[in-house]
Amino acid sequence: MIEEIVKCMPINEFDPTIQKVQTEHRLKLVDFWNIKEGSKVLEIGCGQGDTTAVLAYTVGETGFVHGIDIASPDYGSPVTLGNSMAFLKNSPLGNRIKVNFELDILQEKVDFPEKSFDYIVLSHCSWYLKSPEEFLGMLKKIKKWTNVLCFAEWDTRVQTNEQLPHFLSVLIQAQYECFVENSLVNVRTLFTPKDIQQIVEKAGFEITTEKIIDSTHLQDGKWEIEYTLTDYKELIEAADHLPIKYKALIQSEMHLLEEARSQNKYTSLNTYAFTARIGE
Incomplete structure (x- = not known):
């Protein structure tokens, strides 16, 4: 199964094993969500298609997956979203x-008939959102299109010391992004599981099953640490728009992250996943 799916995705030229690891994780998610063959699925924040490919394999030839993403097809590295x-x-x-890029789900023109999809999937994409208000507005809009919401995001509830560097890297990014408008980075708003639960409930969904999935072996923690220590270090050092004391705080956090990386003892965070239905 996994080899069939991996062949459908471009292989990272720097490490051919990356796609297999990412696909294995998505298989765990889709299995937990219990998505059925023949289903129609809307995937919001489809990105490079890691989850899209697993969804397409799962729903089979009689099913359908519509992926949408607000990002440009030129976004992403080392393979762009469009090329992938x-x-x-x-x-x-x-x-x-079917895939549509540069599509904002909150635009008035974006709409689907009532209950068009058996499932709507948000897989590791909520931190790209601008604010809790945007997240809430999106959930309120999409609930008429389905009965089942399938969700996954990194779990900020750190379980081991090795997960702290990944958490610290995304925390630094989220803090800096509080002072940035129209950003295109990976972490724009940091949602904890509690935040997510409250927003989902406020939108009118009721969580029916939830699970913490071990994703410590994924490469994402390393990627976020490296990204923070390269791009964000330069941004923060050059930042004139940050309060002086706040900038000093982030720089101290950056020093802690550099120390953690030098010890080479870090893993990715776990993943918080759930399914939810329209509340009564």
Whole structure:
């Protein structure tokens, strides 16, 4: 199964094993969500298609996956979103996939008939949102399109010392992004599981099943640490818009992150996942 899916995705030239690890994680998510063959799925924040490919394989030839993302197809590295999705669309799974980039779900023109989809999936994409208000508005809008919401995001409830550097890297990013408008980075708003639960309930969904999934072996923690210590270090040092004391705080956190990286003892955070239905 996994080899069939991995063949449908472009292989990272720097490390061919990356895609297998990422796909294994998405298989765990889709299995937990219990998505059925023949289903129609809307995936919001589809990105490079890691979850899209697993969804397409799962729903089979009689199913359909519509992926949408607000980002440009030129976004992403080392493979852009557009190139990755083009590769997937040209694979054996491509005939059951539709993808739209640069599509804001909150735009008035974006709409679907009531209960168009058996499931709506948000997989590791909520931290890209601008604010809790945007998240809430999106959930309120999409609930008429489905009965089941499937969700996954990194779990900020650190379980081991090795997870602290990943958490610290995203915390630094989220703190800096509080002072930035129109950002295109990975972490724009940091949601804890409690934040997510409250927003989901306020939007009119009721969480029916939830699970913490071990994702410590994923490469994302390393990526976020490296990204923070390169791009954000320069941004913070050059920042004139940050309060002086606040800037000093983030720089201290950066020093802690550098120390953690030098010890080479870090893993990714776990993943918080759930399914939810429209509340009564």
